[in-house]
Amino acid sequence: RICVITLAEAHPLLQKGKTITSINYQISANCSRLQNKVSGKSKRGAQFLTELAPLCRISSSDGEEYTIYSCIRGRLIEVNENILSNPAILQEKPSTEGYIAVVLPKFEESKSITQGLLTQNEYEEVLLKRLNSSS
Amino acid sequence: MSSLTEKDRPIVQLLLNTGTCPRCILRFCCVGSQTVYRHPYKDLMKDLKDFLKNNQEKEDMVCFDVVDPPCKRIRLEDTEEGPDDVNHNGTLQQIPSVNDENTAMENSAVKVCNVCLGILQEFSEADFVRKVCQKVNSADYQFTSFVFSVSLPAQLSVRERAAWLLVKQEMGKLGLSLAKDDIVQLKEAYKWIIHPQLSEELGVPADGKVLFEVSVVFAHPETDEECHFLATACPDCFKPAKNKQSVFTRMAVIKALEKIKEEDFLKHFPCPPCSPKNLCVALEIQCNNGAVFVAGRYNKYSRNLPQTPWIIDGERKLESSVEELISEHLMAAFKADSFNFSSSGREDVDVRTLGNGRPFAIELVNPRRIHFTAEEMKGLQQTINNSSDKIKVRDLQLVTREAIGRMKEGEEEKTKTYSALIWTDKAIQKEDIVFLDDIKELKLDQKTPLRVLHRRPLAVRCRIIHTMKSEYIDEHHFRLHLKTQAGTYIKEFVHGDFGRTKPSVGSLLNRTADILELDVESVDVDWPPTL
Numbered sequence: 001r002i003c004v005i006t007l008a009e010a011h012p013l014l015q016k017g018k019t020i021t022s023i024n025y026q027i028s029a030n031c032s033r034l035q036n037k038v039s040g041k042s043k044r045g046a047q048f049l050t051e052l053a054p055l056c057r058i059s060s061s062d063g064e065e066y067t068i069y070s071c072i073r074g075r076l077i078e079v080n081e082n083i084l085s086n087p088a089i090l091q092e093k094p095s096t097e098g099y100i101a102v103v104l105p106k107f108e109e110s111k112s113i114t115q116g117l118l119t120q121n122e123y124e125e126v127l128l129k130r131l132n133s134s135s
Numbered sequence: 136m137s138s139l140t141e142k143d144r145p146i147v148q149l150l151l152n153t154g155t156c157p158r159c160i161l162r163f164c165c166v167g168s169q170t171v172y173r174h175p176y177k178d179l180m181k182d183l184k185d186f187l188k189n190n191q192e193k194e195d196m197v198c199f200d201v202v203d204p205p206c207k208r209i210r211l212e213d214t215e216e217g218p219d220d221v222n223h224n225g226t227l228q229q230i231p232s233v234n235d236e237n238t239a240m241e242n243s244a245v246k247v248c249n250v251c252l253g254i255l256q257e258f259s260e261a262d263f264v265r266k267v268c269q270k271v272n273s274a275d276y277q278f279t280s281f282v283f284s285v286s287l288p289a290q291l292s293v294r295e296r297a298a299w300l301l302v303k304q305e306m307g308k309l310g311l312s313l314a315k316d317d318i319v320q321l322k323e324a325y326k327w328i329i330h331p332q333l334s335e336e337l338g339v340p341a342d343g344k345v346l347f348e349v350s351v352v353f354a355h356p357e358t359d360e361e362c363h364f365l366a367t368a369c370p371d372c373f374k375p376a377k378n379k380q381s382v383f384t385r386m387a388v389i390k391a392l393e394k395i396k397e398e399d400f401l402k403h404f405p406c407p408p409c410s411p412k413n414l415c416v417a418l419e420i421q422c423n424n425g426a427v428f429v430a431g432r433y434n435k436y437s438r439n440l441p442q443t444p445w446i447i448d449g450e451r452k453l454e455s456s457v458e459e460l461i462s463e464h465l466m467a468a469f470k471a472d473s474f475n476f477s478s479s480g481r482e483d484v485d486v487r488t489l490g491n492g493r494p495f496a497i498e499l500v501n502p503r504r505i506h507f508t509a510e511e512m513k514g515l516q517q518t519i520n521n522s523s524d525k526i527k528v529r530d531l532q533l534v535t536r537e538a539i540g541r542m543k544e545g546e547e548e549k550t551k552t553y554s555a556l557i558w559t560d561k562a563i564q565k566e567d568i569v570f571l572d573d574i575k576e577l578k579l580d581q582k583t584p585l586r587v588l589h590r591r592p593l594a595v596r597c598r599i600i601h602t603m604k605s606e607y608i609d610e611h612h613f614r615l616h617l618k619t620q621a622g623t624y625i626k627e628f629v630h631g632d633f634g635r636t637k638p639s640v641g642s643l644l645n646r647t648a649d650i651l652e653l654d655v656e657s658v659d660v661d662w663p664p665t666l
Contacts, residue, residue: 002585002586004585041590043592078582080633080634096633096634
């Protein structure tokens with residue numbers, strides 16, 4: 001099952017007042033997510049991602065730098081190059097046109113990965129708890 | 136026997152003594168008259184023996200009874216294989232040792248031919264023909280002529296070679312030559328004998344071009360290993376192929392026989408070939424009819440019907456399918472074993488196909504019935520249409536295999552028209568969508584849609600939207616009619632697929648758009664012919 005990685009609702013970058021200054025897919029000296037090339041139905045040649053694999057680093061005008069992680073295991077199919085030319089859509093439409101990357105997990109792992117994710121409701125509960133505990 | 140001449144005498148003598156049947160003997164004497172082979176076995180045997188007798192006054196009485204060792208003259212020349220020959224001959228039938236050929240003839244136990252292993256003997260007789268016809272008739276096929284095909288065990292080629300070498304050697308002594316091509320082929324002679332008998336009993340002629348095939352597979356397990364020596368002599372002819380059980384296929388054996396040198400052959404294989412204990416067995420008698428093709432156009436009125444069965448892990452996700460609804464009745468009418476459904480493109484489960492419908496073709500495999508009049512086809516069409524309100528078929532007709540190509544060309548090249556019901560997030564007024572009508576030949580870049588990306592390669596497709604026509608409904612809805620190039624993803628053109636299809640209706644309107652309903656209005660292929 002195809003997975004689309006996007007910024008979560010509560011991500012700092014999506015909060016008011018943040019301006020994105022740069023988005024960088026070069027996550028290390030040897031690895032640029034932009035150089036990912038896949039071929040064929042089975043997406044051979046794709047960079048393999050683990051949960052903590054960085055996808056990109058985003059800098060904001062207030063000097064902060066955020067690393068966006070894959071969060072799931074799988075083959076990297078593509079990263080969204082549109083946000084490089086138009087960073088605004090990342091904040092305006094984070095769940096659609098502003099997506100970060102597309103990942104294809106292994107068929108066998110598909111079910112367990114889905115089970116490890118939060119539903120919309122569960123996520124909102126987490127946010128509530130966070131809010132309550134900090135106040 | 137008028138077909139034989141003096142020069143044939145030593146051959147006939149030799150082959151008869153070494154265990155070869157009359158018809159094979161005729162073959163090696165290059166007798167080309169079909170009718171001779173059709174004479175009854177007993178008559179042929181008698182004729183050959185009479186032929187030999189006619190010149191025996193001067194010579195010693197030659198033993199016709201093949202249980203006795205071959206005569207002196209021949210044995211002296213057959214240096215290598217004489218002893219083997221005797222042994223094998225000796226272990227066969229319990230034919231009493233007589234010199235009286237009459238008694239030998241009356242003896243119904245016939246020795247299995249060492250060259251054809253019984254093909255031109257037992258398997259040319261009426262009993263076998265009856266057996267084949269019984270099988271054909273019980274299989275209940277509709278046919279006006281037939282092809283009879285026979286599969287012979289590979290070792291027959293080896294034995295044929297051995298017999299040829301033997302005969303060649305003998306003729307060499309007379310200063311005569313015998314080319315391999317002059318000998319009548321076993322399969323050919325067999326068909327000369329059996330075709331008329333099959334034709335008569337089935338009541339239809341044999342015709343090489345016809346699609347109805349009666350096939351018999353013969354085997355002779357007793358001698359299967361006779362080919363094995365070829366593998367050591369010509370190893371490169373016998374490469375093990377994964378899907379074949381035995382490496383010693385007929386083709387491989389023939390190739391090896393062409394390569395092997397005479398001396399090497401004679402080193403490994405008895406010449407003359409030894410007489411077998413048993414006849415061949417007819418392993419299978421099968422009937423097969425060439426496939427017929429039925430074409431037409433279908434309409435799909437359900438938004439809950441897949442084109443092909445949707446089954447995941449053995450579980451059916453949605454009931455039925457377009458192909459099943461159509462082919463069910465065709466399979467029954469044509470009494471076929473199976474079918475292959477193909478169409479000029481497809482639509483999603485939730486998309487209707489309206490207008491003239493989408494061209495399709497069904498290959499019916501091994502049908503028992505093949506002749507249908509135009510009236511009967513119309514009747515079939517009606518039956519299908521009456522059986523379900525989810526689909527309708529039209530222009531149902533029989534077509535040739537070649538016609539399928541035209542349908543497939545439509546899939547890639549021809550245009551399609553659609554009608555899409557579109558929703559927008561921000562309100563729209565009539566004026567906001569009118570501009571769409573003026574856009575012609577709009578170029579799209581579509582990355583492989585996310586919804587199919589798991590089973591398709593990632594790529595970018597350039598497609599053209601030829602024309603559009605909008606129909607305002609309300610502030611958040613309008614209908615869009617489009618005419619597009621084949622292979623365009625319409626749903627993605629509407630919602631933009633996360634920005635991966637550019638431009639999209641959404642981007643053109645500067646809103647978020649989504650598709651609520653899609654219908655195929657026409658598939659612009661002019662095949663199959665409208666009835």
